[in-house]
Amino acid sequence: MTENYSIWIKPSGYKYNKLQQEIATQAKEYGAPLFEPHVTLLPDIQGDEEQIIATMQQLAQETKKFRINFLNVVQGSSFHKCVYILVAKEQAIMAAGAAAQQAFGKAPADYMPHLSLLYADVDDTACTASQQAAVQRLYGEGSDYKTLLTDNGFVAEAISLWYTPVEDRSLASWKQVAECPLS
Secondary structure (H helix, E strand, C coil): CCCCEEEEECCCHHHHHHHHHHHHHHHHHHCCCCCCCCEEEEEEECCCHHHHHHHHHHHHHHCCCEEEEEEEEEEEEECCEEEEEEECCCHHHHHHHHHHHHHCCCCCCCCCCEEEEECCCCCHHHHHHHHHHHHHHHHCCCCCCCCCCCCCEEEECEEEEEECCCCCCCCCCCEEEEEEECC
């Protein structure tokens, strides 16, 4: 397996629990792997783990806490973006994404912040059913996306480094390596 790492931003408290519950429900229903709720700040980082941690620590020191706002539940077309909550492309998250790309020497790339609810290879019918069920469970019928949580987003207070070999679709080898508070 390729030594691959990702930097995540995880919600905490009630939001973490509510989103983890949805991810677990989706995983059980579709025979999919279980993972922690997160917004990926930067995927596909390769290199020496200690150097990656040092770079992430520097990034965290240079990044102020910021708010992540959810838009809506959408369906995608890839394993890691099957069903997810789209995150608003606001200045703070986009700047954090660009800073992470720069810190790790990655070429600027389009960044689509999102919080996945299901990692799976399912057909369009199942994907649509999953998306609709998530909307119902998280937001309630007719709620116009106002009842997921009291404020429909969360404050990014820390970033964490995860060992995430892409080839491992079971996610059995995925693990958190380090966490750094934002300034």
